[in-house]
Amino acid sequence: MSPHEEIAPIQPKSERRAGAALMTLGNVLPRSWRTRGGREGMVENRPVLSVLRHLILIVGIAIVMFPIYVTFVASSLTAEQVLESPMQLYPGGRLIENYLTVLTQGSGMGSSAPVGQMMINSLVTALIISCGKIAISILSAFAIVYFRFPMRMLFFWMIFVTLMLPVEVRILPTYKVVSDLGMVNTYAGLTVPLIASATATFLFRQFFLTIPDELVEAARIDGAGPMRFFWDVVVPLSRTNIAALFVILFIFGWNQYLWPLLITTDESMYTTVIGIKRMITGGDAATEWHLVMATAMLAMLPPALVVLLMQKWFVKGLVDTEK
Amino acid sequence: MAAEKRVVFKSPWLPYLLVAPQMVITLVFFFWPATQALYQSLLVEDAFGTSTQFVWFENFKTLFADEGYLSSMRVTLIFSGLVAVIGLSVSLLLAVMADRVLRGATVYKTLLIWPYAVAPAVAAILWLFLFNPTLGIVAHALDSMGLPWNHLLDANQALTLIVIAAVWKQISYNFLFFLAGLQSIPRSLIEAAAIDGAGPMRRFWTMVFPLLSPTTFFLLVVNIVYAFFDTFGIVDAATSGGPGRATEILVYKVYVDGFKGLDLGGSAAQSVVLMAIVIALTFIQFRYIERKVQY
Numbered sequence: 328m329s330p331h332e333e334i335a336p337i338q339p340k341s342e343r344r345a346g347a348a349l350m351t352l353g354n355v356l357p358r359s360w361r362t363r364g365g366r367e368g369m370v371e372n373r374p375v376l377s378v379l380r381h382l383i384l385i386v387g388i389a390i391v392m393f394p395i396y397v398t399f400v401a402s403s404l405t406a407e408q409v410l411e412s413p414m415q416l417y418p419g420g421r422l423i424e425n426y427l428t429v430l431t432q433g434s435g436m437g438s439s440a441p442v443g444q445m446m447i448n449s450l451v452t453a454l455i456i457s458c459g460k461i462a463i464s465i466l467s468a469f470a471i472v473y474f475r476f477p478m479r480m481l482f483f484w485m486i487f488v489t490l491m492l493p494v495e496v497r498i499l500p501t502y503k504v505v506s507d508l509g510m511v512n513t514y515a516g517l518t519v520p521l522i523a524s525a526t527a528t529f530l531f532r533q534f535f536l537t538i539p540d541e542l543v544e545a546a547r548i549d550g551a552g553p554m555r556f557f558w559d560v561v562v563p564l565s566r567t568n569i570a571a572l573f574v575i576l577f578i579f580g581w582n583q584y585l586w587p588l589l590i591t592t593d594e595s596m597y598t599t600v601i602g603i604k605r606m607i608t609g610g611d612a613a614t615e616w617h618l619v620m621a622t623a624m625l626a627m628l629p630p631a632l633v634v635l636l637m638q639k640w641f642v643k644g645l646v647d648t649e650k
Numbered sequence: 651m652a653a654e655k656r657v658v659f660k661s662p663w664l665p666y667l668l669v670a671p672q673m674v675i676t677l678v679f680f681f682w683p684a685t686q687a688l689y690q691s692l693l694v695e696d697a698f699g700t701s702t703q704f705v706w707f708e709n710f711k712t713l714f715a716d717e718g719y720l721s722s723m724r725v726t727l728i729f730s731g732l733v734a735v736i737g738l739s740v741s742l743l744l745a746v747m748a749d750r751v752l753r754g755a756t757v758y759k760t761l762l763i764w765p766y767a768v769a770p771a772v773a774a775i776l777w778l779f780l781f782n783p784t785l786g787i788v789a790h791a792l793d794s795m796g797l798p799w800n801h802l803l804d805a806n807q808a809l810t811l812i813v814i815a816a817v818w819k820q821i822s823y824n825f826l827f828f829l830a831g832l833q834s835i836p837r838s839l840i841e842a843a844a845i846d847g848a849g850p851m852r853r854f855w856t857m858v859f860p861l862l863s864p865t866t867f868f869l870l871v872v873n874i875v876y877a878f879f880d881t882f883g884i885v886d887a888a889t890s891g892g893p894g895r896a897t898e899i900l901v902y903k904v905y906v907d908g909f910k911g912l913d914l915g916g917s918a919a920q921s922v923v924l925m926a927i928v929i930a931l932t933f934i935q936f937r938y939i940e941r942k943v944q945y
Contacts, residue, residue, distance in 0.1 A: 394776035470668035500683035520679040582769035584883035630767035
């Protein structure tokens, strides 16, 4: 199968692109993982070219990593050290103090909410969004694939159309709905409006279509009903898809910006990403950059950890879907 | 792959129950607000919100006659063009290098995947810190090279800043897809060309690049969509649309006019225009990119 067959249908939002990444990554990671060392063959292998390649990659990676490194360094300095121009480029000795300060007290300027609370808010938000999306998508995909019922295609197209309605194009009216429902400054308000997911539904549908019909027949002979079949066959078979989707959707949920910006007016409900933005609104003189940078490191950490810790599952899911 | 199952379950109510959660959320938070936006785009409300009047396409006429909106449209086009072209070029260069690397390929890949996990708004803060006119390291270096940097005053520099942050954030994604495309090109083709005496540059431009064109086109559309809709966080955190309105891209303007300006009809009309853009881009993707997946 060529990788282009695997490219996802549609990508107009980060979550959607993520879905595409899932489907296509199946062809990216495993193969390259496997072919380390097998790519040279008969093509000339001049050492000069090889050195040049490494050089370009190292320079590229240095540039890509530079902002993260500087952020880390700044998060380990005192307020005065950060303000020195130019700032030093090796870590200072205030690492633990700075992180403890932001986690328990936040930045004194702009927003005073402790980042510890924001991290909890971000975590709850990201978990509800990722698990919620997976749950409602797997259920609707199951209904659409394994049942014939009136309006089935209508439901399918309605889910499809949500791809064309990203939150950016309907923010005011959606905000109005949420505020009319009294969901401003609640976890429900932060998450529920983002939980519908066409990408996840399509991904599950595509996967269900590959499950052999014999399994349904066997289940029927054994007298198992649809929900029994769902729990005992469909969900276990979908494990790797679920895990891979979780990684992508967790990052999507954790990194939300526009929606929490509208929905959280109460500091105790801020997510980490919003909290950072609030810390720098006071202008240069009022910004405690060493604390802002510590918060930025904390905001980057959980999504990076999820990718890192779930890499094996992630790659396995991708290998399995490679077919 | 079959588009339909041969064997299905039967139940008069269960499938409805299963799709219900998704449908409720879709109707309440997607369809109802979208309908409201469509409806409001045809209304004008007076300053006190006491009376509304149905005005047909008056809001759209006003919108397209508004110099502020047209300039926002131009900024968006320039911004997304730069993000797509620079992002694709850099990622393609790195992917071509990584494709032929023998040692450390996994390490390079792991390091390049990183920015994917960073929130757009956080990416903006990282670059904002580097380019901060008073204490940023990069701004300092530029100053000492005789290039005074102040994106708070200079419109082009502000645009440069958000382009850099947006490209940085998107490199991982482009890189992975280009690498996939490169690794799907049959080895035998490259070897045949090498045996015929075609050097690396020649092979790249006459074989590899044309064979990559489906991936490139796909990524081009994805990057434009990204620059249009997913960069709100970058703009808000890095420049807030300033200086003046130099970096006010369309999605940022909808937000500013709707939430800060409280111009309901105008903001709704802008939403409708954005919806039309999403629909057009979606159509392009379906028409020209994806034919294998059946819907």
